[in-house]
Amino acid sequence: MNKLLTVTISAALIGISGAALAAPKPFEAVEYRKGIFKAVKWNFGPMGDMMKGKVEFNAEEFARRANNLAALSHMPLEGFIPGTYERSTAALPAIESDWQTFAAGMENFQSKTAELAEAAKSGDKGQIAPAFMQVARTCKGCHDKFKD
């Protein structure tokens, strides 16, 4: 084997080992996705209170939180990795065995939060309400099947 090839292969192997080292540990993935869902709740809670009239509707705050939600909706999926459905989690193993349904549910969450962020720009509660309910349904849809 010539020297250049050896060096290239070694570099490739270092690359692989680097990649393996960089892979997230199961508990990190659990903590990560839990963190994202805490942030989802942190934003969705006050939005719900506004929609229900428990607190005064504030169009600017509502729109800011709707944008947060839309950004957050793209984040949790990569935290659902193999070996993370046993400890310190309410996520059910069905996520792994029925991944396509779960991933489709997440995509639905993404598109519905995008629609809510768009509706929130209007500042009109009547226009926002149905978009808000759609998002709430995407939460429930996945929780029923995939959350303990």
Add this chain to the structure above:
Amino acid sequence: MNKLLTVTISAALIGISGAALAAPKPFEAVEYRKGIFKAVKWNFGPMGDMMKGKVEFNAEEFARRANNLAALSHMPLEGFIPGTYERSTAALPAIESDWQTFAAGMENFQSKTAELAEAAKSGDKGQIAPAFMQVARTCKGCHDKFKD
């Protein structure tokens, strides 16, 4: 007092009590901001590994994570509320006593992550590297002063 006025005041008081009920509890705020910082680390870690050459540079993944960071950078500040610097947190009371410096540090984090997301669109590691280092410095800047 006429009946209409009584009803209006009662409604106003319900509104106030609703607002008070809706205010986040200290432990929720701590969990929320910790969740955001876990998500920051989850994204920043692999970006750092790519910049250091520990894993192969992937322009698309890097840009996606840079966008996540830019969105996340706007979220933690509202989790730093009074009464949340004693338990289950590495956040120092200096955040409260020197709020202006802390808030300015967060704004700096926001603008530098926005610049990084912009640089990441180029897909050019040489252009990205200085923007990445700038973000890393904003992390360290606040941690030195405000994190245990």
